[in-house]
Every structure is written in structure tokens, then in C-alpha cells.
Amino acid sequence: MDTRKKLINSAKRLFSKKGYYETKVSDIVADAGLSQGTFYIYFKSKEDIFKELVKDMSEKIIRLLKEYASKEDDIETIIKNATLDFFRIMYEEKPIAYIFMFQLIGINEEFRKLYFDKNRRVRELLNNIVKKGIEKGNFSYKNAENIVNILMGYVRIVYLEYLLKDKASLDEILNMVNEGIDVILKGVKT
Amino acid sequence: MDTRKKLINSAKRLFSKKGYYETKVSDIVADAGLSQGTFYIYFKSKEDIFKELVKDMSEKIIRLLKEYASKEDDIETIIKNATLDFFRIMYEEKPIAYIFMFQLIGINEEFRKLYFDKNRRVRELLNNIVKKGIEKGNFSYKNAENIVNILMGYVRIVYLEYLLKDKASLDEILNMVNEGIDVILKGVKT
Amino acid sequence: MDTRKKLINSAKRLFSKKGYYETKVSDIVADAGLSQGTFYIYFKSKEDIFKELVKDMSEKIIRLLKEYASKEDDIETIIKNATLDFFRIMYEEKPIAYIFMFQLIGINEEFRKLYFDKNRRVRELLNNIVKKGIEKGNFSYKNAENIVNILMGYVRIVYLEYLLKDKASLDEILNMVNEGIDVILKGVKT
Amino acid sequence: MDTRKKLINSAKRLFSKKGYYETKVSDIVADAGLSQGTFYIYFKSKEDIFKELVKDMSEKIIRLLKEYASKEDDIETIIKNATLDFFRIMYEEKPIAYIFMFQLIGINEEFRKLYFDKNRRVRELLNNIVKKGIEKGNFSYKNAENIVNILMGYVRIVYLEYLLKDKASLDEILNMVNEGIDVILKGVKT
């Protein structure tokens, strides 16, 4: 594996485990089996590699949502499938997802802004999907933004309480999410 | 106002604005108009004052939920009123709520554990309330834990996207939350 | 002696002996018998303390020249006395004078600019003195700027080759300078 | 142009512009369009290439002075012509002359010694020329060393204030120097 990749992987694991400030550059290079200096060949600074992780993650999520947004299926199916797929990605990318969803917001002012920036795109895409559902007359509750709130809030908390903690297998989690989304959609429809 | 209170207030504002690590003890004392040494008369360490803030907040929330848990009203009314009251507290204690809900989880390993610790109590109390609803036959969806997920996730995200950002007045937010809880409860009942 | 003064004195000696880059902050504090951290209570950075030394020196020189510029003596006497006094100051402040006259120019781009900045004032003041001599008809060579060149060049080199090296006693140097200035002034007059 | 020459040229420009310490080996190779490793094929170290520049310059000056020292012209003519030729060389080799005359002295202890070493030869040669003038009875001021001080000081400062700064054309500078040397020699003679 190439050096840069090694650093990215170590950074991912460590940032996610110990947080941004408690992860030292020296930890990352030690974990990657490299020397301090090597880090700075590939990344300008500790901030730099962190932002790269965040960028990778948000791009992955946005790509997923875009794909689903363009599908012509029934809206409820789209929402459900997108959510389940989303959890699959989260599962594969557990550390980085944690960084993205739970560390970024709290680190400092600059990173909080970055979080809201990246997050806006995600909300927009989800909003468009939900709006389509409203336009098609599927939903009786018409406030798309608030529906997005319920959906995204639910997803976030399930990630935090189940996926991150390895409290349940991916399948068990997907089952639970399946039910959860059903409940939410039922509420929205009636 | 006494010295200790001054320090607490400054810490609250600063931790919430800049995060735990970007808030220096020197910032706190400067903001409070005191000297470095004074800080250590009242608090053992920076960690110490931070934990005190977290403790205060979680106690406030738990007190609120306990109160509602013991009420004999209709469950849906309890949930709705508790949630709205919760937002009123969040509104008053915006900085500390932010610290509790969004910074604590991401800071480091120790604080993440602390978060889950404090949070467990909250979830338990909410769980008990929801269970009562299920037992009384109000809810057709029987998975209390998952209902709590939906409710708590929703509350968290509304705090983050609206209350924290001053995107809307308290009343507007309460109206939106009112609708949101309705939608969720509808889904749970049918 | 107070801490700040101790740091200034150590810095003066060390910068002058070893140059800007070879003088480490750790050298300065070790020499002053203090800890690393203490340095940063009194100075923002290594650059900061260095600039302070330069500022002190240039102010001292300018003050001297201003004083002589306002005297109503015979111009030749003013030039001679100012020069001799100048050497007395250089003698007392040997390290810092060396820094000012010979290190500053060569360190880096920023410091070179600083040097020319500080130096301009010195040249202006000397120029005014010389111009008065020309106006009074004392000098047959009328190019004040070029006369300043000869005088300042001479002073610089005597400092470098005699004073800095402890090659001769102050008195011997002053005698030599006395003669040197005489020779220059003779050339200017005839 | 061969690789070694490329490195020398880049080093010359960069050392002169940014100073010894602010010029990184990476800057030099980047400027020369080569890789880091290549540098060490041609030079043992950064110090090594710097010393080579200094050596080249001092040899050039010494060669010039030797040539003039052996001439059988009238001494004043020798001094004047040597000085003017000297400025022509400085003009062609502006960067390296700057390094030699103004950076070397201030960099660190070792380089200061190197400067005085190289400089001694120059002073000796000039001294011999001036002594001849005294012996021939051309000069009434008999202190050759001090005459050398005036001449060398003047040359140094003109280089610094005019040539380095591109404040005037070579011809204008040569005219000024012509006058300056005249004034000095007049002072020496009478």
C-alpha cells in the first residue's frame, strides 16, 4: 500500500478513536510505521489530512444521495433504500462517518462551519427527494424540511447508539431502521 | 456575582463557542476578569470545570424528564409537553446544551464515555414514558427503544439546525416541533 | 535585575556572537537562567526580541545625531565630535551595534528592509549637518550625499576592523578616527 | 549549461536575495530545475556551496588587486582605476558581492572568521599600494592602514546604497565614485 494511503488509514482510525486534538501527528506516523517528516511530504498539516477525510466522506454521501435522487422509483422506496444503503456505507466507513457526523461539529469554530457547509448539500438533496413525494401527493404532511429533520435525526442517532457501539449486527440494525423509516413514513402519509 | 459563578459563566460561553481544546484557561479567566491563579482556587483543572458544566446540564434534563415521567396525563400529551419544555430549557441554556449534545461526544475517549453515561439516564426515562404508552395500548408500534430513537434524534437535529443557529424564534421552533412530534406519534399509533 | 532585562541582555550577547539563526531561544533562556516558557511571557517571538534590540539601537543613534544636528558650533567640530561620541556609544553597546550594522542587512529580505528603513533616518540627519557646512561655504566639494558616504563608510569599517575585534583601546581608536575625519574633511574643503 | 553551474547560479541568486538561512537546499534545486538528491552529487553540503561562492568572489577581487599592485603607473591613477574596475566587477557579480561583503560577516561565528580571513588579503594588497604612494612622497598623511579604511569603507557603502539598490546606473555610480576618490586622495595629499 502506498505511503499516503497508510497515513490516511491511520489518521482515520485514530481521529475517530481519540478525537482531533488527542490524536497527535506522532500517533499517526507511529501507527503507519513512518517517520514524522514523511507526514509532511503528503499533507501540509494535521488540519489538512483531517479535512481530506471529511471531504472524502461528504463526497461519498452526496454521491449516494444524488444517485437515489435521480431514480424514478416510488418515493417511499427511494427513501428507504437510500437510508439502508447509507447505513451500509456508514458501516464500512465507521470511523470516518463518526468523525464527520459527531466530531466535526464540536471541534472548533472553523470546523463547525465546515460541517454545516458539507451538511447543507446533504439536506438539500434529501429535501428534493421528499418534495417529490409531497408533489406526487404521497405525503399528507407537507413540510419537507421538517420531514428531513425527522429522517436525518433518526439516522444520526441510530448510527451513534448502535452502529458505532457495535451494539448490534449490521442486519439487526438494518431491520430496526427499516421499521423506523416505516413508522416515520406512516406518520407523514396519514 | 461571586467568583466561581463568573468562571462558570465564562467557561460556558467560551467552551460552547470555541470548543474544549480551543478554549484556554487563560481565555476563561480573561473573560471573567480574573487572574490565572484564581481559576485553580475554584477548580482542580480545566477538565474539572468542563465536567461540572456537563453535570449541571444533564441534571437539569433528567430532572425535567423525571417530573414528566411521574405525571399521570395522557402519554402523548406528556411526550409533547416534555419535548416543548425541553426546547425551552435548551433555549435558555443554549451554550451548555450545545456542549452537552454536540461537543462532548467528539472530544476524546473519556468524554465520549461520559456522554454515553449521562445519556443513558435520559434514554431510560424517555423509554419508560414510551413504554407506558405501549402498555396502555396507545401505540401500535411496540419497539419503545426505536421510538425513543426517532424522538431523540429529531430533538437533537432541531436543536442543531434551528436553535443553535438562531435560524428561527423560539415560538417558530416550538410550532415546528409540535408538528414534528405529531407526525412521529401518528406514525407510532397507526 | 528584572526578567525582561535579563532576556534582553542575553539576547544581545548571543545574537551578536552567534548571529540570528544560530542563536536559539533555548540559548537565550539558558543564558538568562530562565525556562523556555518565560521567554514568551515577555516577547511574542524570537523575531520580536531581535527587532526590539534593533529599535533600541537605532533610536540611540538617531537621538545622538539629532542632538548634534541642533548644535550651533562650527560644522567641522560638530562632525568630529558627533563621530567620536558615536564611537563611544558603539563601544558601550558593542554587541548591539554589531547586530545593527552588520547582521541585520544580511539575515533575510525583511530584515534588510528594516535596516534600510532605520538607516535612512541616520543618513538624513548626517546629510543635513553636511549641507549646513556646504551652505556656510566651508566645503568646496558640494555633493553632501557623497560626503556622507565617505564619512559613514569610514565609521562602519573602523567599527568592524577595530572596535569589534578589540584590536585597539577606545582611546587609540578615537585618535585614529580623529585623524581619519581630519583627512576626509581636508579633502572636502580643498 | 552543466548541472553544477546551474546549481551555482541558482545558489548565487537565492543566497543573495534571501540570505543563507532562508535559502533552503530545496529552493536551490527547484530554481535549478533539479531534484534534491542531485545537489549532493555536486556539493557536500549547503555550507559547501556557499563557501565556494565566497571563494570565487574573493579570488576575483584578489586577482584584480594583484594586477593593479604590479602596475607601474602613478599611484593615484592605480587607486582610482582599481576602484572603478572593482565596481565594474561588483556590478557584474552583484549577488555574490553582496553575499561576500554583507552577509558573510553576520551569519555565524565560523563565517565571520572566514570573512576576516578573506578580507585580510584584500586589505594587505591595498595597503601595499597605498604604502608605495607614501614612500614616493605623494601622500602627506602617512598612516596607510587608515587610508585603506577610508577607501574600503567608501567602496563598501557605495556598493550597498547605490549598486545593490539599483539606485543609479553604473556610469552614474562610477562618476560619483570618481569624485569620491578624488576627495579622499586630496585629503590624503594635503
Add this chain to the structure above:
DNA sequence: AATGAATGAGGCTTCATTCAT
């Protein structure tokens, strides 16, 4: 000869904490 990735020593700076007054 040329490359450029890797090294690691060491410098500057920050900041939580202590302690004498």
C-alpha cells in the same frame, strides 16, 4: 548521473498548572 521518497533531529511555541507574595 539523476531522482525523490524517507528520515529524524531539533527548533519554536503553547498552555495547563504551581507557588511565593
Add this chain to the structure above:
DNA sequence: GATGAATGAAGCCTCATTCAT
């Protein structure tokens, strides 16, 4: 109780130099 100067450990980053290809 309050002060604030002093501490020193530790982190980030730079950069001259090496070496395998």
C-alpha cells in the same frame, strides 16, 4: 482569597541529508 510570574512538558513542523532505484 487573589495575583501573575514562572515553569516545563510536549506538540507541530522544517529541512539538511541519505539512499535505493
